[in-house]
Amino acid sequence: MVETEVLPAPGPAAEAPSQKPTVELPFYVFWIRVLLVVGPLIGVLTAIGMMWYWGLFGWVELALFVSMYLLTSLGITAGYHRLFTHRSFETYSWMKFIIAAFGGMAAQGTLFEWVAAHRRHHQYSDQEGDPHSPHLAGAGVWGAIKGLWHAHLGWFYVNEYDDLPKYIAYLRRSPSLSVASALFPLWVALGFVIPAVIGGLATMTWLGAFLGFLWGGVMRMFLFHHVTWGINSVCHFWGTQPHKCDDQSRNNFLFGVLAMGEGWHNNHHAFPTSARHGLRWWQIDGSWYFIQLLTLFRLAWNVKLPASESH
């Protein structure tokens, strides 16, 4: 399946295989990104320590962790990825705004940044020009380690491509999605405030609010960050390749479960516009179940599926 409808037509720049990222990352963006990766580690150690030594973990924290994980991960997988990047299904404008807001709470970048980078990934998958391939750092074990680091995290801290806006032209035409993307800092803040307020109200204590912040905010963000980045690193490295693609994408069961179906990444590269990534009954795909639920309630339509299961 070729995404002619979604990806920009190859121009002179697209045909040049030696293109390099040239836009230097602003100083403050670099440090915000460092904070977003290192900061959660402190929160995670605090939460585990408080649970280990003082038993400070209960049903409220578990419920906040699970519900915030589900909402924000679906915002990324069913929203940022399947809806906005690949247009796998259609929905109402107000639903798009809500889904974009939950995606923002996952703290993985603005809607527009995320979609642009991911489209570039599909266009140049595992070739020069792919923002986060683990296969472009040289041969041997050291090349693999460097490549995996780059695909997982390192690519946040290097130069960016100068043509990313062309990948999101159709999204920029939507005023409501432009607002949703620009409000990214607000969504990130709400991703911490909401579980803190619920935790505080559920227990009527400041400690409950702090634990809500830790488990519904920091812990779920930390886990889903690394699960998502694992799609870029692990799912282009370890797993099965039932479909022949011009890239190293793999199906990986663990990431299929944890990443709401996104770990069936070889299926996805074979059929990029399909709303369903887990193509077999046993390939657990939380995002696909969610999209089916939306369809059931008449909240999603034009749901795209692979025309056939062979590539």
Ligand SMILES: [Zn+2]
């Ligand atoms: Zn990929």
Ligand SMILES: [Zn+2]
């Ligand atoms: Zn994709």
